[in-house]
Amino acid sequence: MLRFALTRILMSVPTLLIVSVSVFALIRLIPGDPASLMLGDLATPASIADLQARLGLDQSLPVQFGIWFGNLLKGDLGQSINSQQAVLPLILQRFWISAQIVLVAVALASLVAVPAGVLAAWKQDTSLDLSLVAVATLLLSIPTFWLGLLLLLFFGLKLEWLPVVGYVSIAESPLAGILYLIMPIMTLFLHEIGVILRMARASTLEVLRLDYITHARAKGLTEGAVLWNHAFKNAFGPTWTLIGLVLGNLLGGIAVVETVFTIPGLGRLLVDSIFARDYPVIQGCMLFVAFTYVLVNLVIDLCYPIFDPRVTAQ
Amino acid sequence: MRLPAPNALVGGTLIGFLVVVAAVSSVWTPYDPLRLSFRAKLAAPSGMHWLGTDEFGRDVLSRLMAGAATSVWISLLTVALAVSLGTVIGLFSGYVRGWVDRTIMAFNDALLAFPGILLALGLLAVVGANKYGIILALGIAYAPSVARIVRGTVLSLREREFISASRVMGNSEGFTMLRHILPNCIAPLTVLATSMFGWVLLAESSLSFLGLGVPPPAPTWGNMLAGSRPYIGQAVWLGIFPGLAISLTLLGINLLGDALRDKLDPRMRGAR
Numbered sequence: 157m158l159r160f161a162l163t164r165i166l167m168s169v170p171t172l173l174i175v176s177v178s179v180f181a182l183i184r185l186i187p188g189d190p191a192s193l194m195l196g197d198l199a200t201p202a203s204i205a206d207l208q209a210r211l212g213l214d215q216s217l218p219v220q221f222g223i224w225f226g227n228l229l230k231g232d233l234g235q236s237i238n239s240q241q242a243v244l245p246l247i248l249q250r251f252w253i254s255a256q257i258v259l260v261a262v263a264l265a266s267l268v269a270v271p272a273g274v275l276a277a278w279k280q281d282t283s284l285d286l287s288l289v290a291v292a293t294l295l296l297s298i299p300t301f302w303l304g305l306l307l308l309l310f311f312g313l314k315l316e317w318l319p320v321v322g323y324v325s326i327a328e329s330p331l332a333g334i335l336y337l338i339m340p341i342m343t344l345f346l347h348e349i350g351v352i353l354r355m356a357r358a359s360t361l362e363v364l365r366l367d368y369i370t371h372a373r374a375k376g377l378t379e380g381a382v383l384w385n386h387a388f389k390n391a392f393g394p395t396w397t398l399i400g401l402v403l404g405n406l407l408g409g410i411a412v413v414e415t416v417f418t419i420p421g422l423g424r425l426l427v428d429s430i431f432a433r434d435y436p437v438i439q440g441c442m443l444f445v446a447f448t449y450v451l452v453n454l455v456i457d458l459c460y461p462i463f464d465p466r467v468t469a470q
Numbered sequence: 471m472r473l474p475a476p477n478a479l480v481g482g483t484l485i486g487f488l489v490v491v492a493a494v495s496s497v498w499t500p501y502d503p504l505r506l507s508f509r510a511k512l513a514a515p516s517g518m519h520w521l522g523t524d525e526f527g528r529d530v531l532s533r534l535m536a537g538a539a540t541s542v543w544i545s546l547l548t549v550a551l552a553v554s555l556g557t558v559i560g561l562f563s564g565y566v567r568g569w570v571d572r573t574i575m576a577f578n579d580a581l582l583a584f585p586g587i588l589l590a591l592g593l594l595a596v597v598g599a600n601k602y603g604i605i606l607a608l609g610i611a612y613a614p615s616v617a618r619i620v621r622g623t624v625l626s627l628r629e630r631e632f633i634s635a636s637r638v639m640g641n642s643e644g645f646t647m648l649r650h651i652l653p654n655c656i657a658p659l660t661v662l663a664t665s666m667f668g669w670v671l672l673a674e675s676s677l678s679f680l681g682l683g684v685p686p687p688a689p690t691w692g693n694m695l696a697g698s699r700p701y702i703g704q705a706v707w708l709g710i711f712p713g714l715a716i717s718l719t720l721l722g723i724n725l726l727g728d729a730l731r732d733k734l735d736p737r738m739r740g741a742r
Contacts, residue, residue: 170580171576171579171580174576174577175583175584178577178580178584182592182595182596185596293725293728294721297718297720297724298720299675299676299713299717299720301675301679301695302695302709302713302716302717305695305698305709305713306713308702309702309706309709313702313703404585405585407585408584408585408588408591409585409587409588409676411676411680412679412680415679415680415696416699427680427681427682430591433595438592438595442584442588442591442592445584445588446584449583449584450583
């Protein structure tokens with residue numbers, strides 16, 4: 157188990173390194189002097205020269221990368237051009253806002269969609285299965301920004317149950333904070349039900365066709381025991397991996413939902429920085445989301461042996 | 471002959487309809503999708519404007535039709551770019567093997583470590599937000615998944631008898647690749663390209679919705695939805711129809727993709 161964990165952790169090091177190289181290279185692809193790009197319109201010749209020296213721009217590219225990477229390891233992602241704030245605290249502050257939405261939505265969606273998917277597979281080709289799959293495919297096909305807009309129209313403007321735009325921190329005012337988060341969470345929740353249900357159904361179906369299930373049934377086990385003790389454990393693997401991918405993808409794509417509900421999350425920070433050409437923040441956001449994505453998948457993989465001990469055996 | 475599966479039928483109809491609308495819109499739309507008419511501002515759906523008009527009095531139906539053409543073109547070009555780029559990289563990598571292959575694939579997998587839309591956003595910051603920027607950014611962002619599948623197929627086929635036979639017959643490596651290995655990649659690539667068309671269409675609409683896509687006044691479904699946001703209380707139709715168009719298209723793609731996968735992916739055979 158320890159060996160499995162260590163190998164898996166070491167395997168993600170090269171990925172993180174190459175992710176860093178790619179993000180570093182991406183910003184260097186922009187024509188122009190990186191120091192003037194980083195400082196924006198407010199730059200003075202003195203501040204440009206200062207930053208040039210700090211970034212080591214008179215040195216070779218590998219040395220520049222070394223300096224940049226060294227700063228990255230110290231948690232120094234530079235300064236925002238617009239707000240002059242340090243990039244990492246800015247990102248972290250926005251990240252918690254997005255993370256609470258994404259985590260709650262995916263957790264709720266998994267709780268509903270996994271049992272529903274197993275149920276659909278168990279009742280394959282019945283009208284129950286067909287309607288579950290139809291609903292899932294429909295939910296999957298509605299883009300989150302439109303779903304959000306529809307919810308806003310219905311619960312916000314028609315029924316006036318929920319506040320329409322804005323955000324209040326839960327720490328400041330718990331009740332209002334929750335009210336503002338209901339619609340964004342519901343949007344992602346509904347969409348991800350579609351994704352996760354289909355996966356849970358497909359992987360359960362694949363397992364239910366195997367011989368050991370027939371054997372378990374022939375032994376005279378009840379259907380419930382066959383399903384939960386035998387089929388589910390094996391079928392859950394692919395779904396579990398998918399949940400990890402969904403978490404990461406949502407973090408990358410949450411900007412649209414945050415735009416619908418005007419929530420100051422990480423996605424909105426990235427998009428606003430692209431508009432403002434705030435390159436240090438763009439770079440920081442991309443690194444942060446990609447690193448989080450890799451780490452989430454790492455944690456997901458490390459949890460794998462809990463329900464499938466075979467993975468540690470290799 | 472058996473009837474086609476219901477999901478193929480519904481999906482095919484939806485996508486067929488989209489393609490027809492996109493084609494028709496390039497020669498005819500009920501109104502000029504860009505013509506402003508301040509007298510007909512925010513008019514509800516009626517006999518004159520079937521789907522109503524927007525805040526500038528532009529005909530929503532005409533704009534939806536023109537937006538369909540834009541979306542279809544961008545998605546097709548992007549998928550073509552991603553598939554050709556990925557195929558070349560995958561074929562090359564699987565062909566040379568060794569450390570070159572490992573290096574290429576390490577980079578490829580690291581790019582897969584970015585959620586697709588995030589990589590596209592980063593590339594858009596570099597290439598600029600416009601039609602060609604989107605095609606380039608999304609094409610590059612989705613190429614790694616193609617490269618992965620092609621390389622996998624190449625590696626699994628390389629040692630098979632019919633490939634050795636082609637070599638023994640004196641065919642060059644390049645000829646063997648193109649004549650015998652590439653055709654075997656077509657089935658998995660078709661499945662991937664179909665879903666990718668959906669991902670790209672969604673990504674393009676999302677980017678347009680964020681204001682990073684095709685710039686207004688040119689209509690896309692995404693920027694129409696974004697534009698509807700301030701008026702949604704008084705003019706519900708502005709928020710309904712573009713979203714419906716995107717959803718129905720994605721539904722069509724998803725159903726078609728399911729049908730294709732059932733047919734082409736042998737692992738799914740019999741599983742339905």
